[in-house]
Amino acid sequence: MKIGALQTAYLPWLGFFDQIFQCDLFIIYDDLQYTKKDWRNRNKIKTSDNAQWLTVPVVSKNSHKKKINEIDIAPDMPWAEQHWQAIKMNYSKSPFFNQYADFFYNLYKNSWTKLSPLNREIIDTCLDWLKIRTKVLYSSESGIEQDYLSWCGGRPDATERICYLCNRFNAWYFLEGPAGKNYVREDILKDAGICLEYHNYPHPVYHQRFGRFIPYLSVVDLLFNHGNESLAILTNGTTR
Numbered sequence: 682m683k684i685g686a687l688q689t690a691y692l693p694w695l696g697f698f699d700q701i702f703q704c705d706l707f708i709i710y711d712d713l714q715y716t717k718k719d720w721r722n723r724n725k726i727k728t729s730d731n732a733q734w735l736t737v738p739v740v741s742k743n744s745h746k747k748k749i750n751e752i753d754i755a756p757d758m759p760w761a762e763q764h765w766q767a768i769k770m771n772y773s774k775s776p777f778f779n780q781y782a783d784f785f786y787n788l789y790k791n792s793w794t795k796l797s798p799l800n801r802e803i804i805d806t807c808l809d810w811l812k813i814r815t816k817v818l819y820s821s822e823s824g825i826e827q828d829y830l831s832w833c834g835g836r837p838d839a840t841e842r843i844c845y846l847c848n849r850f851n852a853w854y855f856l857e858g859p860a861g862k863n864y865v866r867e868d869i870l871k872d873a874g875i876c877l878e879y880h881n882y883p884h885p886v887y888h889q890r891f892g893r894f895i896p897y898l899s900v901v902d903l904l905f906n907h908g909n910e911s912l913a914i915l916t917n918g919t920t921r
Contacts (some may be wrong), residue, residue, distance in 0.1 A: 684850055693720070844870065860879060
């Protein structure tokens with residue numbers, strides 16, 4: 682069995698979903714420490730000029746001390762309407778906009794107070810649209826991180842967490858993001874009999890509106906432009 686893990690993100694990019702696609706089981710961490718100026722609450726879409734950030738404003742006080750699922754969305758800010766209008770303005774003439782528009786219209790009409798449930802609604806829906814059948818667990822709901830902290834005596838370590846996950850789910854392959862090369866101790870995993878793979882994602886080039894191709898956007902850019910063909914494009918034609 683191959684497993685992987687990532688922290689939750691807002692309107693994630695293509696590589697996020699490809700990493701899930703390549704695994705048999707995937708853990709989405711929503712109860713690790715929140716990181717500012719990261720992908721937890723923002724991502725990019727394409728406009729006629731360039732790429733535009735869509736950022737969910739969060740309550741910043743002590744946010745660096747909180748877990749992702751404890752982060753509050755800042756009240757009394759019209760971010761949801763702004764995000765919907767930006768998506769509609771830039772994608773309403775895309776071939777498959779109408780296939781997904783109702784979801785986003787209703788998503789942004791909802792009164793979200795926490796970041797984590799918003800991200801989960803988007804991720805789960807996109808997984809369904811893309812027909813990615815990997816089993817996905819959310820760490821806060823399944824208690825995985827709390828169980829790990831008890832196991833390690835409250836002294837978390839990235840490499841030991843991989844060992845714990847592989848042992849818990851009887852997996853011998855772990856798919857790690859490329860940034861893991863900076864901190865994962867490969868010798869420990871090798872000694873534990875765990876095969877570590879890095880997710881080096883070759884970003885596909887596909888048809889977009891507005892001229893030159895811009896990579897590393899939210900997956901919605903691909904969905905609006907290619908609809909049901911999105912999974913084949915996203916995975917560069919890989920099958921499982």
